[in-house]
Amino acid sequence: MASSGVKGDSYRCYLHGEGEKNTKWRYGAPPNYGAVNKLFEEGRTKIWPPGSLEEQVQNLVKTWEMEMFHKTRDEDFKASDPKKYTFSLNGRKAVSLEEKRKLGGGYNSLLQTSLPDEFRCYNPAEETVDSAHRAFTTAFPRGFALEILHVYSGPPLIVYKFRHWGYMDGPFKGHAPTGEKVELFGMANFELDEHGKIVKVEFFFDRGELLGGLLKGTSFDSSSKEAALACPFLRNTG
Numbered sequence: 001m002a003s004s005g006v007k008g009d010s011y012r013c014y015l016h017g018e019g020e021k022n023t024k025w026r027y028g029a030p031p032n033y034g035a036v037n038k039l040f041e042e043g044r045t046k047i048w049p050p051g052s053l054e055e056q057v058q059n060l061v062k063t064w065e066m067e068m069f070h071k072t073r074d075e076d077f078k079a080s081d082p083k084k085y086t087f088s089l090n091g092r093k094a095v096s097l098e099e100k101r102k103l104g105g106g107y108n109s110l111l112q113t114s115l116p117d118e119f120r121c122y123n124p125a126e127e128t129v130d131s132a133h134r135a136f137t138t139a140f141p142r143g144f145a146l147e148i149l150h151v152y153s154g155p156p157l158i159v160y161k162f163r164h165w166g167y168m169d170g171p172f173k174g175h176a177p178t179g180e181k182v183e184l185f186g187m188a189n190f191e192l193d194e195h196g197k198i199v200k201v202e203f204f205f206d207r208g209e210l211l212g213g214l215l216k217g218t219s220f221d222s223s224s225k226e227a228a229l230a231c232p233f234l235r236n237t238g
Contacts, residue, residue: 036143182213
C-alpha cells in the first residue's frame with residue numbers, strides 16, 4: 001500500500017519522479033495538488049500517525065483517485081491492476097475500467113443515478129469526463145479535499161469511512177457561488193490482490209449530499225460565466 005508521497009506531494013505516490021517520465025496525463029502534465037493539500041491540512045479532523053494503517057489507507061485512496069482522474073493509459077496505473085479492476089457504486093453491478101470510462105469516468109462514474117432525466121440536477125449521462133471535471137473544479141477552485149475518518153479492516157479487504165469537503169467559491173450548473181462548505185460522507189471497500197494492487201472498489205454514499213450543497217446559490221442562466229471562471233488547465237482537483 002502507498003504509505004507516503006514522493007517529491008512534489010506528501011500524500012500521493014506515482015505522481016512525480018523517474019517512474020512517471022513517460023506517463024500520459026489527461027491535461028498534459030501532472031496535476032497540481034497544492035491548493036487542495038492546503039485545504040486538507042487546514043480542515044481535516046484527524047491527523048493519523050506516520051506509518052499507521054489509517055495514514056496508509058488515506059494515501060492509497062488519494063493515489064487511486066489521482067490516477068483514475070488524471071492518467072489515461074492502462075499501463076500508467078500503478079496503484080491498481082487495470083486488467084482485474086472493477087468498480088461499483090451503491091450496490092450497482094460492478095463494471096470494468098473500460099466500462100467505467102464509457103460511463104464518463106471521473107465524477108460521472110461516481111454520480112450515477114436511477115432518477116428520471118427530468119429530476120437530475122446533474123446528469124452524468126450528458127457529461128463528458130472533461131465537462132464534468134470543469135464543472136466541479138470551477139465550483140471548488142480550492143479543490144475537494146478527502147480524509148479517512150475510520151478504517152474498519154486492513155488489507156487485503158480495506159473497509160473505511162471517508163469525508164470529502166470543499167468551499168463553493170465558484171458557480172455550478174447555473175447556480176451562483178455561496179462560499180459555503182459542502183461536505184460528503186460515505187463508506188468504501190478496496191480489495192487488494194497479492195501484489196498490493198487495487199482490484200475491486202465499492203463506494204456507498206448519497207450523491208444528494210454533494211449536489212444539494214451546490215444548488216443553494218441563486219439560479220442564473222450564464223454558461224459563459226462558469227467557463228470564464230474555470231481553471232484553464234483543469235489541474236487542481238481533490
